[in-house]
Amino acid sequence: MAQVTAPSPARPVEVELRPAPPVDLGRAARLGLIGGVAMVLVAATGIVGTFQTRLLIDPILPLGLLFLYLLAFAFGWMAGKPPAALEGFAPARANSRNLVAGALAGALGGLCVGVLAALMSTFDLRGVFVQLSPQLLEILTFGLPLGAAIIAIVAISAVAGAIGAGVHLLPVRLKRSLLPALVWVMMFALFTDLVGQLFAGLSAEFLTDFLFTGRGGALTIVGAITVFIVVFVAYWLLGGRETTLRERIEAMPRGQRTRFSLIAAAVILIILWFVPKVMGPFVSQVLDTAGIYLLMALGLNIVVGYAGMLDLGYVAFFAVGAYTGAILTSPQSPAFTPQLLLIVAIPFVMIAAALAGLMVATPVIRMRGDYLAIVTLGFGEIARILFNSEWLAPIFGGAQGITNIPDLQIGPLQLSTPQDYFYPIFLFVLIAAYVTFALQNSRWGRAWMAMREDESVAEAMGVNVVTAKLSAFVVGAVLASFGGALFGAQIGSVFPHSFDIVVSVTVLVIIIVGGMGSVPGVALGALVLIVLPNLLREFSQYQFLFYGVLLIVMMLTKPEGFIPSKRRAQELHADELSQDAWLDIYGDKPTTDATTTEPPR
């Protein structure tokens, strides 16, 4: 892998490395108990019971129990993970003791579930936890008598934990092929509709019939094995290379690299052109929603990520865009009905959004940090209440909103289906991404960043902070208003309740989880937080539970987001970088994923 080609710096002094400490069994036990609490919670929130009827692989793997034992697997993986190499110690290697740690963690987790089962069979807990029903007990105990069931649960959890820890013992290449293969099988099993739609769009229904138990059915055992083998072989062959694709691209001479990225961009654009055609209306609708959120996220990224102003009322600008578009195009608009085409209305939408941006920004110019966040939160709510109010109903239609917004029309082209809307939304996302890139390395982009770092010094160094703040708010507002106008046209109506505080929060979470200040990160964030929940409709009642868990896990393990901007990653992992610098010299870096950051340049 990567370490093979990188020239190793000379060791300045030969030192005797101390043997690494063995894996900590006490920690494993603690992790096991934490895992047990998580497993009990998963059972008590009803996830196990609800999804027991959903078969991942027909007929052997129901999703409900898999959830439970995946937790045992995950905590076993954590417990069996060799600790990061400390200065002066030889890098830790996984051995059978790690397996024991994993099994211990898993077994303790299982024991907690066993205790839950025992409690459930003795008392009726449904007064407090509605979901702890006799049916759930039946599922948890596999229909066995209690004593045997507890032994079975503990045994299965211990095995799951040991397998989790066993991942660390695998040779790298095997691990790098095995894990993706399992993940792909899981994805095929979870996204049955999506996969079916994809095969239908490519007129390859025979694949659906082969892999699944009929259209819309679950993955069959044969199907699962097929997917597993195909992915495993593909990754095994790719894993043989000594350099990653990224390193090879970076090693290319400049001209070749430009040509490569142009070709790559063209290929991606062509694929995207066919996405809505192949994926059909449902998936296109989901992608449209994600695109609109992405547009907002890119706008908010400028305000929060670049200029460092925490805006919690960002949905207001989205609403201004949607309402301006609606008033100017709809024949049902209560006050006046110019009935413009949306294309013609867009400049007015931009102006309205810019004015709204100025209106919000002007009173908060002298505010910083928390105070700014609270005031913008208030502005967001004020906007929603105004659009909802009886007082302004003659203009905005009050709670009835504005309906009958005509579809987007470009020349002779009349867009109506979700598939059609994919293209204009995607175009605006591209524009927003370009604007973000262009402003990043510009005079005002630097001024925003300077203001984010230290406002008074930025001002003392010549940055007009008033202009900087106003301009950041205006750019963010205009980008959000595009999203609003497209949203209104696509849905065909705007109602005040579409502009809830939850929208602001979701957009902010997209940025944070994706990676603040980074365009690819924000795109991935929108994909994870908007596309996944919409494709996995069956989980919708647990959507916010998963959001919460995702946020906590991200903040603990990867606070810089999925694809962070380089500077944020460096800032948040400065200690680890200096630690890894030592590893580069005294080499023999453990080939586990114990160190996640890249070595310093």
Next chain:
Amino acid sequence: MSLLSIESISKAFGGLRAINSLNIEVDQGEIVSVIGPNGAGKTTFFNLVTGMETPDSGNIVFDGHNVVGLRPNQILELGLARTFQNVRLFPTMTVKENVMVGQHCRGKAGLIGAIFKTKSQRSEEARIEARAEEVLSFFGTRLAGYRHDQLAFVLSYANRRRLEIARAMATEPRLLLLDEPTAGMNPRETIELTELIGRLRDEKGYTIVIIEHDMQVVRNVSDRVIVLDHGEKLTEGTYDEVSTNEAVIEAYLGRPSERR
């Protein structure tokens, strides 16, 4: 006429009179040191001149403009730049970006220009970058080459101080205010910086006001020394005049312990 003239300014924080009817003149091309015990009002004096705080009364005239009441960025644009006692860089911006922020006030390009990459925006951007590199080259190899793209927070302490001076230089000032530039430096770095301050005047033509506690540095760089105490000017003059002044010895320098 003097470049900077301060006419009986006063500043009080609650009951504490930080600056009390202070008069100071700084001529073009001078290097003036401001010394005094802790709490004498030296940094407050800098904050007042650069507009980070507003005086309660009095006038600050820089190059014929009364700067009292102007915003810090407007004062900087007139040609009055400073560094900070507790180094205040933009930590997660690169070294070069830090200096390029200093050029902000000398540019005109707006958001529209940046989005459409107009010809004037591109040439201005190239000029800002060239200017930033030129400023950094003033520090020899200290801030050269690969350091341009390093984030400011990874720099050593001495280099951070240098980068702060570079950022101030990039604003193309006429008067440079340095707040304890050698604080926390080792003796070799202090000597190097003393030479650098001389070069700033000789090669760049800046007028310099410097707050300094290291009396070696004060003796080596300054044409004139101003002593502050309790927000008032105790005395001023050449280093030799000031260092033998009874009041200064009493308030700040102290006398050698008497032999028994």
